[in-house]
Amino acid sequence: MIHELIKLKKLREQVEAWSSLVESAQAALDDPNATSEAATFFKEKKWSREDVGALAKLVAKASEELQIEMEKAKKAPAPEEDEDSDGAFIPSQAALSTLQMLIEMVNIDANLLARPQGQGLAGSDTSQQVRELKAEAQPSPGQKLFYSVLDEPGARYFTEGAKAVAWRWANNAWHAFSNSPAIAPLAKKARLVIVGDWGSGVGRAQDIANLMRKEIDAAPGVERHVIHLGDIYFAGWPKECRDRFLAYWPVKPGGEPGIASWCLNGNHDMYCGGDGYFDVVLGDVRFAQQKQCSYFALRNDDWQFIGLDTAYDEWHLPARQVDWAADRFKEKPKAKGVLLSHHQPFSSFESQDKAKALAEQAAPLLKNGLTSAWFWGHEHRCAIYKPLSFTFADGSTGVLPFGACFGHGGVPTSPKRESPPETLHTLTATESNGFFLTKENFARMGFVVLDIDGAKGRLRCIDERGNEHFTRDF
Numbered sequence: 163m164i165h166e167l168i169k170l171k172k173l174r175e176q177v178e179a180w181s182s183l184v185e186s187a188q189a190a191l192d193d194p195n196a197t198s199e200a201a202t203f204f205k206e207k208k209w210s211r212e213d214v215g216a217l218a219k220l221v222a223k224a225s226e227e228l229q230i231e232m233e234k235a236k237k238a239p240a241p242e243e244d245e246d247s248d249g250a251f252i253p254s255q256a257a258l259s260t261l262q263m264l265i266e267m268v269n270i271d272a273n274l275l276a277r278p279q280g281q282g283l284a285g286s287d288t289s290q291q292v293r294e295l296k297a298e299a300q301p302s303p304g305q306k307l308f309y310s311v312l313d314e315p316g317a318r319y320f321t322e323g324a325k326a327v328a329w330r331w332a333n334n335a336w337h338a339f340s341n342s343p344a345i346a347p348l349a350k351k352a353r354l355v356i357v358g359d360w361g362s363g364v365g366r367a368q369d370i371a372n373l374m375r376k377e378i379d380a381a382p383g384v385e386r387h388v389i390h391l392g393d394i395y396f397a398g399w400p401k402e403c404r405d406r407f408l409a410y411w412p413v414k415p416g417g418e419p420g421i422a423s424w425c426l427n428g429n430h431d432m433y434c435g436g437d438g439y440f441d442v443v444l445g446d447v448r449f450a451q452q453k454q455c456s457y458f459a460l461r462n463d464d465w466q467f468i469g470l471d472t473a474y475d476e477w478h479l480p481a482r483q484v485d486w487a488a489d490r491f492k493e494k495p496k497a498k499g500v501l502l503s504h505h506q507p508f509s510s511f512e513s514q515d516k517a518k519a520l521a522e523q524a525a526p527l528l529k530n531g532l533t534s535a536w537f538w539g540h541e542h543r544c545a546i547y548k549p550l551s552f553t554f555a556d557g558s559t560g561v562l563p564f565g566a567c568f569g570h571g572g573v574p575t576s577p578k579r580e581s582p583p584e585t586l587h588t589l590t591a592t593e594s595n596g597f598f599l600t601k602e603n604f605a606r607m608g609f610v611v612l613d614i615d616g617a618k619g620r621l622r623c624i625d626e627r628g629n630e631h632f633t634r635d636f
């Protein structure tokens with residue numbers, strides 16, 4: 163928790179510095195006769211008052227969101243570990259995430275990043291972030307990019323990229339939503355490799371990809387599907403999608419016969435408007451089966467997997483998708499229905515309000531035994547729940563026999579020791595590196611493999627050391 167507040171305070175300094183930078187940009191542009199360095203810079207770069215206004219709007223919103231995060235951190239319970247625990251700072255806040263991305267993007271453009279480094283003084287191979295700022299760009303040593311870049315902003319932040327992000331933000335210009343979902347055939351015998359919240363690009367996420375690749379290679383004659391449950395950090399910008407996601411995705415560039423990739427939309431993927439998700443990820447040949455639509459069905463007579471988009475309109479499941487999924491389930495009444503989504507319909511760890519509202523929207527899918535299982539991400543944990551019962555607003559009820567959160571694919575997260583009563587299993591193992599003051603503890607990451615053969619299925623949960631920590635036969 164101490165770490166959390168330090169990170170937030172440093173980020174606040176950063177946001178405040180951005181605010182004053184934007185103010186001075188506005189002042190320079192307001193004075194047509196200004197000949198200061200800043201005024202000349204903005205004129206040369208062709209930043210208009212509207213451009214700066216858009217950035218001002220983004221920074222003001224980020225500042226508001228940061229205040230909310232600080233209040234949350236103050237109220238959060240103390241960590242369960244003896245030592246203070248550390249995790250990446252990844253708020254589910256749109257403007258703040260966009261600002262984090264912008265800061266890093268500009269540092270990359272300005273060539274201020276040093277070569278990849280391990281985490282902390284120990285420099286262990288379980289590195290939390292892959293890059294640090296070059297010494298000349300560091301106001302203090304040991305900045306951790308994945309928390310936030312804590313560099314003093316200067317005029318160089320006003321790049322074309324920054325202008326595009328700010329404009330997009332100010333104008334709510336989201337990528338178009340597609341209503342042409344793929345309905346893809348699934349072989350009787352197939353292997354599904356599923357990972358959630360993996361798009362961080364950190365060393366440990368790359369290790370997870372290598373383990374996923376082993377599972378892909380271990381079933382050579384079998385149809386294989388590799389599925390991401392959403393979230394590429396910080397804000398799903400096209401460059402982030404290329405550098406943090408596609409560069410390490412376990413299916414080889416160009417695609418491979420017999421292996422299809424699928425990707426759900428996550429809240430972070432939408433923070434930049436969704437261009438990276440829809441155009442860069444779904445536009446990649448490896449994801450061609452998905453036809454650039456954020457919801458889909460993958461099915462045979464025994465199994466039907468339905469991917470849903472709960473992120474385009476954050477936490478909302480449009481009725482159109484629910485109706486579409488219900489129709490697909492009704493077409494294959496004997497197939498086991500499995501839902502896949504980024505957001506959760508239930509949580510033992512976070513506030514239930516949004517999850518409850520999502521389950522309410524999905525009510526038609528949770529009644530009459532239509533859904534046998536639901537896998538989701540968003541929370542950066544591995545938690546498998548006992549059968550869950552839902553009572554909806556109209557008094558009707560539904561049951562989810564097998565619900566699981568698999569959002570532990572790639573974000574460094576503080577460990578949790580307890581297994582809440584609703585859970586059947588949680589991954590509580592931890593990783594740590596560094597010593598004494600530099601020591602940091604993290605929850606272990608992982609992914610899952612589901613092998614289907616006719617009506618039978620076997621689920622295996624694998625952690626980042628390659629250990630199977632949970633199995634289930636269907």
Ligand SMILES: [Fe+2]
Nearest residue numbers: 393428429540
């Ligand atoms: Fe998320």
